[in-house]
Amino acid sequence: MAQNAQNELDDLYGDVVLDHCRTPRNSDTVEPADLRADGVNPFCGDEVHLQIALNDDQAARVGVQSVGCSINRASASMMSEALTGKSRSDIVELAKTFRAMLKGDAPSDDEREDLGELTVLEHVREFPVRIKCALLPWSTLEDALAG
Amino acid sequence: MFDVNEIRKDFPILQREVYGKPLVYLDNAATSQKPRIVIQALTDYYEQYNSNVHRGVHALSMEATDKYEEARHKVAKFIGAPKAESVIWTRNTTESINLLAMTWGRDNILPGDEIVVTQMEHHSNHVPWQKVAQDQQAVLKVIPLTKEGTLDVSDIDSYITPKTKLVAFCHVSNSLGTINPVKMLTKKARAVGAKVLLDGAQSVPQMPVNVKELDCDFMAFSGHKMMAPTGIGGLYVKMDILEEMEPFMRGGEMVLEVWNDRATWNDLPMKFEAGTPNIADAIAMGAAVDYLSDLGMDNVRKHEAQLTEYALTEMQKIEEIDLLGPMDVDIRGGILPFHNSEIHPHDLGTFLDREAIAIRTGHHCTMPLMRAMGLVATARASLYVYNTEEEVDKLVSVLKDALRYFGDGAKRAKRTR
Numbered sequence: 001m002a003q004n005a006q007n008e009l010d011d012l013y014g015d016v017v018l019d020h021c022r023t024p025r026n027s028d029t030v031e032p033a034d035l036r037a038d039g040v041n042p043f044c045g046d047e048v049h050l051q052i053a054l055n056d057d058q059a060a061r062v063g064v065q066s067v068g069c070s071i072n073r074a075s076a077s078m079m080s081e082a083l084t085g086k087s088r089s090d091i092v093e094l095a096k097t098f099r100a101m102l103k104g105d106a107p108s109d110d111e112r113e114d115l116g117e118l119t120v121l122e123h124v125r126e127f128p129v130r131i132k133c134a135l136l137p138w139s140t141l142e143d144a145l146a147g
Numbered sequence: 148m149f150d151v152n153e154i155r156k157d158f159p160i161l162q163r164e165v166y167g168k169p170l171v172y173l174d175n176a177a178t179s180q181k182p183r184i185v186i187q188a189l190t191d192y193y194e195q196y197n198s199n200v201h202r203g204v205h206a207l208s209m210e211a212t213d214k215y216e217e218a219r220h221k222v223a224k225f226i227g228a229p230k231a232e233s234v235i236w237t238r239n240t241t242e243s244i245n246l247l248a249m250t251w252g253r254d255n256i257l258p259g260d261e262i263v264v265t266q267m268e269h270h271s272n273h274v275p276w277q278k279v280a281q282d283q284q285a286v287l288k289v290i291p292l293t294k295e296g297t298l299d300v301s302d303i304d305s306y307i308t309p310k311t312k313l314v315a316f317c318h319v320s321n322s323l324g325t326i327n328p329v330k331m332l333t334k335k336a337r338a339v340g341a342k343v344l345l346d347g348a349q350s351v352p353q354m355p356v357n358v359k360e361l362d363c364d365f366m367a368f369s370g371h372k373m374m375a376p377t378g379i380g381g382l383y384v385k386m387d388i389l390e391e392m393e394p395f396m397r398g399g400e401m402v403l404e405v406w407n408d409r410a411t412w413n414d415l416p417m418k419f420e421a422g423t424p425n426i427a428d429a430i431a432m433g434a435a436v437d438y439l440s441d442l443g444m445d446n447v448r449k450h451e452a453q454l455t456e457y458a459l460t461e462m463q464k465i466e467e468i469d470l471l472g473p474m475d476v477d478i479r480g481g482i483l484p485f486h487n488s489e490i491h492p493h494d495l496g497t498f499l500d501r502e503a504i505a506i507r508t509g510h511h512c513t514m515p516l517m518r519a520m521g522l523v524a525t526a527r528a529s530l531y532v533y534n535t536e537e538e539v540d541k542l543v544s545v546l547k548d549a550l551r552y553f554g555d556g557a558k559r560a561k562r563t564r
């Protein structure tokens with residue numbers, strides 16, 4: 001039991017998560033941007049600032065600056081990598097799949113393929129109070145898409 | 148003085164394990180645990196004399212009414228209120244303050260008047276006064292803090308002025324632990340004819356509090372932070388003011404006579420307690436007050452101060468964290484907020500949780516304070532009578548593990564699976 005708790009912790013804060021958290025990707029502001037949004041969780045002070053420059057319908061450049069806990073920061077950094085090069089409709093799908101992974105059951109094999117590295121965040125499911133930390137970048141993304 | 152290990156036996160929840168480890172409960176400022184006699188008081192009421200109060204002629208109703216009013220007497224005595232009627236039952240501190248704001252506040256604070264709060268108020272003693280200030284076209288002033296986390300009273304006369312109608316402040320800050328200089332502020336308020344509201348949410352549970360000695364006009368407090376159930380609290384109002392106050396809610400219980408077009412009000416304190424009250428929890432709050440009185444509030448405070456001193460000394464040795472609030476235990480309650488500039492409190496809190504250590508992380512309902520300190524969130528451990536030095540040691544040692552875990556990646560202690 002005690003060991004389980006420790007293992008869960010190591011799953012949540014895996015090397016990939018801590019790496020993204022320590023060296024966030026795509027953290028430069030993208031200017032000019034076609035899509036942008038800012039997200040805040042006033043309860044813990046987590047913040048996400050997102051800019052996306054489109055080329056035709058594809059996310060050519062993504063910029064994301066995040067403040068707060070490691071789960072939020074890792075999620076933002078990984079999201080920025082996952083979005084780059086994707087079409088708008090693929091981005092919408094990915095956001096849906098990501099949300100489902102955290103809110104629902106473990107993803108299917110197909111979904112895992114779509115999510116790629118993002119699946120390391122599925123352990124957040126075991127820490128219900130932290131789900132909103134992992135989702136903040138994604139709800140910011142949804143705001144950006146909604147304009 | 149009492150034996151903490153004996154006390155611990157009175158709290159069933161302290162026997163439980165979390166993730167297979169003994170619970171270390173250090174979130175007492177949020178809510179305290181409950182001793183068996185409080186839980187038993189609830190069961191007794193529901194199993195033996197559950198009945199509505201003040202309305203029945205039957206035995207159960209009379210028994211319930213007696214116990215309910217007896218609890219009010221106990222609570223009144225506990226806080227040094229001269230009369231039991233000057234304690235109105237509410238759900239909690241928040242409801243107490245809102246009741247006051249919506250009755251006395253609206254009737255007595257007029258355009259151009261000033262309301263004074265402090266930079267360390269809980270939202271519940273800040274937001275209701277924002278509303279009164281807006282509605283009444285009054286001015287809300289906020290006394291700033293020193294770097295140490297105490298009130299900066301160097302310029303107090305520019306805050307408390309002849310225009311001041313109310314000075315509202317916490318006795319003990321839930322986010323810093325600071326014990327405020329009540330008598331000094333009350334004297335300042337008196338000098339300009341202002342009333343004083345004391346937020347006793349954190350002080351009433353952990354130190355002797357006497358409203359008469361402190362000379363406050365109003366005091367709000369919550370049962371759940373002082374071993375009573377959730378859903379019960381109190382508002383003390385000085386008798387002469389209470390007699391002049393208009394009712395808060397209207398309906399059953401608070402009326403004396405009702406006609407088609409009008410009504411007259413019941414005696415105090417029923418005038419402020421419309422509807423069937425929270426009978427069971429009020430009675431259980433009486434039991435909580437009995438329990439605390441048996442321990443002796445001087446002893447409770449002594450234990451709190453000793454343990455706080457110990458915790459401050461041990462935590463100060465951890466280089467990576469900043470402790471917030473005053474370091475002098477004479478002006479500090481058992482509340483230990485801390486902060487690391489690199490590691491978010493949520494991450495620390497999650498780590499501690501997996502070792503069965505319960506602390507709180509976030510803004511602690513004091514966003515204006517956090518903003519003033521340039522922070523958005525802190526981690527906070529808070530102590531009570533049943534906490535021990537061993538538990539503080541556990542906190543310190545796991546906190547060190549957490550700092551290592553989230554700290555420099557190269558140094559991250561990889562655990563063997």
Ligand SMILES: Cc1ncc(COP(=O)(O)O)c(C=O)c1O
Nearest residue numbers: 239240241269271317321348369
């Ligand atoms: C200083 C202070 N004031 C007010 C409150 C509000 O208490 P309640 O939530 O019981 O209404 C709290 C509780 O967190 C507090 O610590």
